[in-house]
Amino acid sequence: MMRAIVTLAAAAGTSLAAMQPTFSTRVEGVRVDVLVTDGSRRPLRGLTAADFSIRDNGVPQQIDLVSFGETSLNVGLAFDLSESVVGARLDQLKAASAALTAELHPGDQSALVTFDTVVSLPCPLSANRLCVRDALNAATPARETALVDGVFAGMMIGESDAGRSLLMVFSDGLDTASFIDTDRVLDMGRRSDVVVYPITTKGARPDFLEELASLTGGRLHEVEASGDLSATFRAILDEFRHRYLITYAPKNVPKDGWHKLEVMVNRSGARVKARPGYQGG
């Protein structure tokens, strides 16, 4: 994802009505989170920069850095705690979250955003492993579902730290209360480094979450109503941990607009999953 350093030219204290901001930008580089698996969907390890090639809008790029499992993770959880998530479903969510946080490594951070009609941040991004457990134990599902607002907030939290960010979104329902529209969050997905893995119950048909997962290089997981959420949560974390992080400085491509990305690996049978592109400018 292109990171732009933005300088606001207007002086502090200038009234907003009079303010005509000037922006200057410079490109730091593009980061692409890539999952490479073999024919059995097991992560392929030990690849180096020489094994990857990348095209930005069809133009081959020089890869600066490929890292694997070296960077600590920011694991954001955005959970639907609306009225439909009561009883067994909430218990499953608590158990799955406990299983997930137990798998975090030293240096990893976690955050919890909850949403019903109200979006909340009971656990800001931190190394505190107990916060998520305590927050879910205190939770009382209520009201409607502001799914899009909750995802928007979750992505903002994920972007707040320079580390690799995973956002796991759990919802068993439909959006019934959001203010932010889906197009704005999808556009955010095109401009963000956060990789989104939604988990929904079967039958929810969450087009928005599926599209967001695809745009960010994540994957939608649909579970049975009584399905094992713990296994799903652990599998997502494991998959994310075994992804490569590729960095390059784009050359010979216009800065603005949509950049189609093609990531290739010179291993036969290898399957590559990465975001399909990014929004520049």
Place this chain on the structure above:
Amino acid sequence: MRLAAVALAVVLSEAPNERAMSMLRDWVRFVDEHTAGETDAALDSLTAWTYNDLELLLGYVEALTEVPLNIPVRGIRKRQINDFDLAEIKARTKDLQVRGDFDRFRKRAVILHTDAAILGAAPVVVAAPVADKSRPPWRRGEPEPRVDVKSLDGRVESFERANPNWQYSMGLVESLPAAPRRDRFVAQWYRAVGAYFAKERNYADAIGHFERAQLVVPDDPLVLYGEACLQETLGAPRIQNYVRVTTLPNGLVIRGVSLPQTHLRRAESLLRKALAADSHFVEANLRLGRVLTQLQRHEEALPYLQAAIADSQDRTVTYYAHLFSGDAALALGRLPDSRLSYEIAVALYPDSQASRLGLAAAFRAAGDRPAALATLERTLVKPPASREGDDPWWDYYFGDAANVDRLIEELREPLRSRQP
């Protein structure tokens, strides 16, 4: 939330005339004895009748109060009454006309059934009915009864029979003289009950309610506004998402909900009509601005939102107008304007979630992620239980519902007693 499922066949049984005529006599007594807005003996007796009883009686009440036969089913119901009973009903109508203000009697009858629907027993829950494929598809204007789908947070909870008291009220309202001009009570009733449906999220009854209003009071700006609010809600994600994923059993389908653009364009047309009647109708300007932003016509939306800001004396309406102006400006890439609008909305309701989400989006679009996060965090860190009422946005789709108690009281008050 209640939406209407497919209409069921009307159950026509042998009319037990004595029973119907006896009920009709009781019904007249209930109208006379009921005190508007109170759960009194008359109301209790009426609500003790089953829905089947009420369906049996409906044609008799329509004949007695001279409800116009402008819907085919009303004619069918009347033809099922035998001549002997019809003659007696006609004599009773004359008695009512002679004894005093017949229109007042009819209005009090409207109030009786409106009260029965609002204050009476809980809806009748039924098993999911089976769609009758041998019947022709449902058409607008077809008679009740129908079955409503009640859902909670996107999940089907139960099926309920539509409350026949609304059908009574609607017919009785139409029995009031239409010429030389409609009684003011008619538009007042359509507005108040529309607001009640919005408050109850009873979209099933609201759809039929406003379909009828289009024919009966087509030019009343407040009724037009009420329907526009309904159409805006039907086009919103909360309804569209539900309808998109909900599969009902037994071949049932949800009716009355079309594509979002269809509802939004309908809302636009209704609001323009309301504004043609009253160009300073603040809420209509606000809603038209919002509808146009939803239709991606942001530039066109802004003058309506600005008009609402200029004319509004209400903090909540002003908040909405700035909030939606922020959206329109953001969509147009006018980041300073967008930020300013959202900041005014934040100033009006400092802990409102929607305004802070919008402002965060504006900061983020300008590349200032730390400011975006700081804006949002202030509201996110408050415990959810302490945030009830923080944001008017959470009530936006209830439309006129905030006024419902006043509107219903304004209906009841002049009709509280039998005599003026």
